[in-house]
Amino acid sequence: MTPDDRSAGLLEALAALSPKLANRATALDREGRFPTQDIADLEAIGGLIASLPRDLGGFGLGTEPGQGLQLLDYLEALGTANLSVGRIVEAHINALRLIMRCGNEGLREEAASAVRAGGLFALWVTDAPGESALRFEREGGALILRGGKAFCSGAGHVTHAVVTAAEAGTDAPRLLMLDLDRGERVSPLPTAMSGMRAAVTGQVDFTKLRVDGGRIIGQPGDYMREPDFSAGAWRSSAVALGGLRALLGLLGNALVVRGRDSDPHQRVRYGETLMAYRTGQLWLEQAGQAAENLIAPPEQIVATVGLARTIVERACLDGIERVQRSLGLSAFLSGTAVERVARDLQTYLRQPAIDEVLVQAGGYFMTRPDGLWGRRS
Numbered sequence: 001m002t003p004d005d006r007s008a009g010l011l012e013a014l015a016a017l018s019p020k021l022a023n024r025a026t027a028l029d030r031e032g033r034f035p036t037q038d039i040a041d042l043e044a045i046g047g048l049i050a051s052l053p054r055d056l057g058g059f060g061l062g063t064e065p066g067q068g069l070q071l072l073d074y075l076e077a078l079g080t081a082n083l084s085v086g087r088i089v090e091a092h093i094n095a096l097r098l099i100m101r102c103g104n105e106g107l108r109e110e111a112a113s114a115v116r117a118g119g120l121f122a123l124w125v126t127d128a129p130g131e132s133a134l135r136f137e138r139e140g141g142a143l144i145l146r147g148g149k150a151f152c153s154g155a156g157h158v159t160h161a162v163v164t165a166a167e168a169g170t171d172a173p174r175l176l177m178l179d180l181d182r183g184e185r186v187s188p189l190p191t192a193m194s195g196m197r198a199a200v201t202g203q204v205d206f207t208k209l210r211v212d213g214g215r216i217i218g219q220p221g222d223y224m225r226e227p228d229f230s231a232g233a234w235r236s237s238a239v240a241l242g243g244l245r246a247l248l249g250l251l252g253n254a255l256v257v258r259g260r261d262s263d264p265h266q267r268v269r270y271g272e273t274l275m276a277y278r279t280g281q282l283w284l285e286q287a288g289q290a291a292e293n294l295i296a297p298p299e300q301i302v303a304t305v306g307l308a309r310t311i312v313e314r315a316c317l318d319g320i321e322r323v324q325r326s327l328g329l330s331a332f333l334s335g336t337a338v339e340r341v342a343r344d345l346q347t348y349l350r351q352p353a354i355d356e357v358l359v360q361a362g363g364y365f366m367t368r369p370d371g372l373w374g375r376r377s
């Protein structure tokens with residue numbers, strides 16, 4: 001079976017599983033509960049090993065070139081079913097990608113064998129404020145950690161995390177691969193997020209944890225190396241676009257059920273949202289291909305992803321507004337699917353440095369517009 005066949009099989013299995021994920025999402029949100037069953041179901045259809053390279057037992061989804069479109073379909077489908085599940089799997093893919101790109105053979109093999117045994121990875125890079133930021137000192141062959149991470153999705157539930165940590169006396173952050181449940185302290189955020197509650201985003205303190213020096217992934221500066229550092233954002237946009245797709249489905253159903261589907265204003269709002277959704281998807285096709293295949297100069301890949309990310313954000317924000325306008329107060333009834341998806345999507349769209357992204361992309365293409373016209377390979 002080729003990797004394409006395996007990815008197609010995964011997408012088919014996910015299509016069959018998605019209604020279950022969507023049905024469970026309301027209770028998970030209400031209880032702020034981690035989607036343990038959903039992740040187990042995804043594991044059962046190969047959804048967690050899919051991102052391992054082929055030579056380590058996976059399909060290379062997100063870790064090998066040539067699979068941008070399949071990865072877009074996978075992440076978007078997850079986001080459509082439940083944005084929190086999409087966020088958790090996106091982080092798993094991002095973490096594995098870093099290990100596979102920068103790690104030595106021992107770490108790559110170790111990570112792969114953990115995933116083959118059902119392990120789930122997180123990527124925690126957002127530091128706790130000030131002096132609490134994660135750092136480490138060397139003691140013999142070991143690393144002694146101090147400080148912690150904020151905004152840790154899956155905290156207390158994932159089995160492994162890739163974290164950034166500064167080495168004492170140096171500036172460039174290093175990447176560490178950590179097995180979890182070894183004495184780190186997990187706590188909720190001081191103030192809970194209003195959306196994405198099932199992603200269970202907390203804070204983790206690693207102070208006094210001692211880990212083997214061999215847990216350092218790659219070289220100083222690897223984490224922020226472009227184009228991967230910025231271009232990886234297309235994957236979170238793919239999940240977000242799935243949220244917009246879910247809203248379109250909910251809106252269409254609600255209008256039909258209420259007998260309001262032939263009203264021209266409702267049709268125009270629906271059509272506008274559909275166009276914006278498809279525009280975002282076309283942009284992500286181009287950005288995903290560029291980012292996964294590295295087919296253009298790094299700055300151009302980053303700029304292409306920046307434009308795609310901005311367009312998807314705009315499409316989602318406008319889509320939320322139109323859905324709320326179309327359904328009125330019923331879009332705000334707590335615990336309904338439409339209220340939850342809109343709340344999750346608004347929260348998930350808050351990704352780093354959105355203004356800066358458009359400044360970079362606009363500046364890049366101002367003198368090189370031809371970079372965008374080329375067809376995707």
Ligand SMILES: Cc1cc2nc3c(=O)[nH]c(=O)nc-3n(C[C@H](O)[C@H](O)[C@H](O)COP(=O)(O)OP(=O)(O)OC[C@H]3O[C@@H](n4cnc5c(N)ncnc54)[C@H](O)[C@@H]3O)c2cc1C
Pocket residue numbers: 087091122123124125126150151152153154196199201347348349350351352353354355356
């Ligand atoms: C659901 C969810 C799960 C998450 N899970 C994780 C996780 O598992 N691991 C992890 O590491 N992180 C996680 N994060 C955090 C995430 O990585 C970002 O830190 C966070 O989303 C940043 O959002 P922000 O809107 O506050 O960004 P900011 O970059 O602070 O942007 C806010 C606004 O400030 C502007 N701005 C940015 N920088 C400047 C500046 N220097 N001067 C002036 N204006 C500026 C931006 O353009 C924007 O308008 C998660 C976030 C969410 C929403």
